[in-house]
Amino acid sequence: MIKQRHSLVPMTELEKAADVLRVLAHPHRLDIVQRLMRQRQSVGELAAALELAPNAVSQHLSNMKAHGIVEAQRDGRTVYYRVYNPNALNLIDCVRKHGCGRQEQTT
Amino acid sequence: MIKQRHSLVPMTELEKAADVLRVLAHPHRLDIVQRLMRQRQSVGELAAALELAPNAVSQHLSNMKAHGIVEAQRDGRTVYYRVYNPNALNLIDCVRKHGCGRQEQTT
DNA sequence: TTGACATATCAAAATGTCATGATATAATGC
DNA sequence: GCATTATATCATGACATTTTGATATGTCAA
Numbered sequence A, B: 001m002i003k004q005r006h007s008l009v010p011m012t013e014l015e016k017a018a019d020v021l022r023v024l025a026h027p028h029r030l031d032i033v034q035r036l037m038r039q040r041q042s043v044g045e046l047a048a049a050l051e052l053a054p055n056a057v058s059q060h061l062s063n064m065k066a067h068g069i070v071e072a073q074r075d076g077r078t079v080y081y082r083v084y085n086p087n088a089l090n091l092i093d094c095v096r097k098h099g100c101g102r103q104e105q106t107t
Numbered sequence C: 001t002t003g004a005c006a007t008a009t010c011a012a013a014a015t016g017t018c019a020t021g022a023t024a025t026a027a028t029g030c
Numbered sequence D: 001g002c003a004t005t006a007t008a009t010c011a012t013g014a015c016a017t018t019t020t021g022a023t024a025t026g027t028c029a030a
Helices: A011-024 A027-038 A043-050 A054-066 A086-101 B011-024 B027-038 B043-050 B054-066 B086-101
Strands: A070-075 A078-083 B070-075 B078-083
Touching (some): A011 B027, A027 A078, A043 A078, A054 A070, B011 B027, B027 B078, B078 B086
């Protein structure tokens, strides 16, 4: 078994990755995504669960949708969202599993 | 094999995760981390590789150090950095592996 | 001690993000 | 059509981040 050195991800890819990370880097949006990982939910359900104004939740969702993280599905007058991008899902899972473990720092 | 539903990560944890994600959500910092994953590097080496001013790189590093992502080690007048937080490392690996795959969106 | 080099810190302008309230659109039932 | 409910969009002030140049610190060699 030969130890393989990773090749460097090119800048264009890093920019895309940073775009997605920036969207995920918000506690409310992380919370939304982890809930959508369990099952699809409507804007209103999420707003109630997170105790946020519906328009705030709608904005977070539209932000994530624009970045391909979630997708919408309208049913009557309620709109259900689900996680769309499986890689964002992987990332979230990574965050969830490891707690993204920041040790307490000595600043 | 029973299908296990994930428990929800509490808000306090999500905030910590978001903190780290926010720091990683920058193309230059991602680039720095992926290079440090291969081997430790000095500020000057990184600055040359990224074609950035040394002070800019130093600031990125100090930001990441403050969040426990990298650590510094001085050798003479040059300061070497390496990845410190193994979970940040996992996250980066996740980003690297999957390209953090944003499909092109239809906005 | 002085000069040179490597890194770090500081400050300010430019830019970006967040939260909030007001308004707009979409779908339903009457 | 009109009222109601569910989402979405827009605008704005507050706040955070990024970039840049100027300055400071730390280390070495002579």
